[in-house]
Amino acid sequence: MARKKKQSEGNAQLKKKQQQLEEYSRQTLNHIALTNIDQKTGQVFFNSAICSVYKFSMTSNSWEKMPVLGTLFIYSRRVTPEDETDPYPYALIILNRTSPENFSLGLIPQNVSYYTNAGVQKDTNDIPEMNSSLEDSFIMVSASDGQMYGLWLFDEKDRDPALSLINWCLHESGQTTQQTQQTQQTQQTQQTQQTQQTQQTTQTTQTTQYAN
Numbered sequence: 001m002a003r004k005k006k007q008s009e010g011n012a013q014l015k016k017k018q019q020q021l022e023e024y025s026r027q028t029l030n031h032i033a034l035t036n037i038d039q040k041t042g043q044v045f046f047n048s049a050i051c052s053v054y055k056f057s058m059t060s061n062s063w064e065k066m067p068v069l070g071t072l073f074i075y076s077r078r079v080t081p082e083d084e085t086d087p088y089p090y091a092l093i094i095l096n097r098t099s100p101e102n103f104s105l106g107l108i109p110q111n112v113s114y115y116t117n118a119g120v121q122k123d124t125n126d127i128p129e130m131n132s133s134l135e136d137s138f139i140m141v142s143a144s145d146g147q148m149y150g151l152w153l154f155d156e157k158d159r160d161p162a163l164s165l166i167n168w169c170l171h172e173s174g175q176t177t178q179q180t181q182q183t184q185q186t187q188q189t190q191q192t193q194q195t196q197q198t199q200q201t202t203q204t205t206q207t208t209q210y211a212n
Contacts, residue, residue: 033095034073037102040086042076046165050154051094053103054138055147063150068103070095072153074165077106090169105143107169132166139163 027044034041051072054063074092088106096102110129132141138150139162153159 030073034075034093037093037095038077038091038104040077040079042078044073044075046072046074046162048072048153048155048158048162052152053094054150054152056150066103067098068094068096070097070102072151072162074107074162074169092166105141105149107166108144109170109172130170132163132170134159134163139166141166 030047031041031044034044049071051068051070053066053068055066056062057064072092072094074090076090077088079086079089086106088108090107091104092107093102093104107130128142128144128146130142130144132139134140135150137156137159138152139159141149141151143149151162153162
């Protein structure tokens with residue numbers, strides 16, 4: 001009995017390790033696939049196997065289905081505050097199975113300051129505010145391009161987590177970003193002050209030596 005129990009435990013551990021390895025391999029392949037499309041891909045937060053997209057038409061005042069169907073990914077992006085042409089620190093993308101063109105939306109927190117290459121401070125209030133909500137079975141996203149999109153996830157249990165994560169990218173993460181920027185600015189100010197004090201001390205010492 002003891003031998004069978006040990007064998008059963010060993011099989012369970014082996015199965016668990018195999019599952020972990022498969023999950024790691026899947027995540028690695030997903031990251032490679034995204035990086036081939038977006039070289040600024042950072043951490044992949046979420047994915048859902050089947051997602052389709054609808055776009056609201058102001059002309060017909062109705063929703064129109066887009067030729068998009070595939071796996072949805074939500075991820076962070078490695079962007080710098082100086083890059084004013086691409087300020088989006090988060091994004092969602094659908095790897096399209098119906099055509100070579102994928103669907104993607106940049107996500108950016110509101111009320112976050114960033115600096116242009118010319119050193120001019122700007123904020124994301126200059127970018128149309130993005131919002132998301134769940135209506136019926138669709139995740140509604142008002143994008144920075146002024147359009148309204150509806151994301152339909154086949155797996156119902158994925159809808160609430162996807163919405164929560166998109167909302168976090170658009171709102172909650174901005175507080176963290178602001179705190180990080182404030183900390184960086186404080187550190188830069190302190191370093192500048194320390195450098196100036198060191199230079200003044202050096203100059204004073206040199207002046208004293210010359211006087212003697």
